[in-house]
């Protein structure tokens with residue numbers, strides 16, 4: 012069985028016959044069999060059932076994909092097109108994603124276990140990302156400099172970085188890929204995409220969509236497999252000029268270290284431990300409702316999840332009691348369970364890690380208010396589910412507050428003053444996102460200004476737009492995705508100077524006697 016058989020239904024012929032039912036290695040615009048001939052079964056975390064069988068590539072396959080991207084870049088075809096032309100390919104990609112939304116959403120939901128409707132929202136966001144970058148094509152051709160030197164013309168222009176290695180995680184598989192692929196293509200780069208080995212299906216589909224949108228063969232390449240086997244080739248290879256990685260902190264550090272030997276450009280998005288600050292004067296219902304979505308959306312598998320509730324002491328008891336009541340009512344279920352409000356964790360191994368994190372928090376002195384167990388009966392015991400969990404009585408000295416669980420786990424801290432709230436919120440090695448809830452507009456601005464986090468919401472949580480930069484301070488990573496800076500990551504800046512009246516400068520002519528030098 013092949014879960015990626017859904018691509019067959021579109022009747023296109025970009026597939027080699029012998030590789031027709033086995034996708035994963037996409038090189039020179041064609042699907043190839045992996046050198047070692049191995050495959051991997053992709054299972055839905057909601058019920059463990061097989062949804063796809065894909066190529067399990069090795070380092071030789073990754074090297075072939077890099078070579079393809081290198082040839083496509085050095086050949087000059089794609090980097091030599093105008094940005095407007097490249098923007099057209101992105102706009103067409105957005106249209107095709109919308110045409111094939113059901114196909115993509117189904118694949119994403121089955122790979123991740125997330126609700127189908129959430130996968131549909133993801134596809135909308137992915138199309139919006141391609142449309143944004145397609146839409147800004149040709150709007151910034153660089154700068155002309157007034158040098159002050161007569162007879163000189165000086166321009167600052169942008170050129171593509173080269174071959175990009177794009178490594179993505181399993182929580183928002185194609186969304187994270189689109190934040191890299193769209194700006195990389197607009198800037199004129201070629202790339203090798205390495206999706207998480209757990210969720211490759213939508214990245215596989217994207218290769219065919221990009222070809223259909225008019226992307227030349229060899230510009231987009233895909234290699235499926237594990238991080239150590241194929242991801243590491245992208246960070247190490249001298250033929251890769253840039254590596255952009257989204258994933259865990261430990262892996263990000265490894266990627267940065269191995270990229271250092273070739274001094275390639277590195278962009279990292281490594282998650283966060285994000286404070287959600289609720290003052291006593293906050294709009295209570297909005298703050299309660301959003302505190303739940305902040306942390307329990309996608310069962311907490313969100314880098315910007317509001318996993319740290321900082322609540323003003325005076326409202327702590329009533330606010331947290333109501334939060335617990337609502338958290339216990341959240342219904343878990345699979346992608347097509349219409350009553351489900353959130354889904355499983357990505358794997359049983361990850362669920363066990365989250366459970367151990369909760370147990371360690373209790374051992375550190377936190378009070379477990381709800382959740383904190385692995386379902387052992389009924390349908391939930393078949394998938395890798397974990398219930399919404401709240402730990403009270405926490406403080407920043409605890410690992411439960413400092414470390415990312417990447418699961419549905421909320422820690423609760425209290426504060427009494429604005430200064431204390433800011434101090435606690437910034438007492439983290441991460442710095443991706445945070446929120447402040449208050450009806451005092453001046454305080455909202457003061458706190459938002461003081462937070463050392465890449466995105467700050469005031470009286471809201473989670474919204475983002477492709478026009479605005481996304482990324483973190485501290486160990487949340489470096490560089491930015493989305494927005495204009497998300498495009499700048501994929502451009503080299505070059506200064507071109509022209510002398511329109513060339514003549515000797517006489518710099519090294521022998522000094523003449525009597526003439527002061």
Ligand code: TXE
Nearest residue numbers: 179180206207237238242243258259262281282314415417
């Ligand atoms: O991610 P990894 P994992 C966090 C979260 C989670 C933790 C570990 O806290 O519990 O990371 O998750 C590839 N060279 N986030 O282990 O390992 C890997 O194949 C090159 C936050 O699943 O970081 C996958 O494609 N690549 C996060 C990608 O890196 C390597 C989203 C991410 O996997 C590699 C997911 C190597 N040596 C997890 N080793 C976010 N920021 O949104 C692995 N990979």
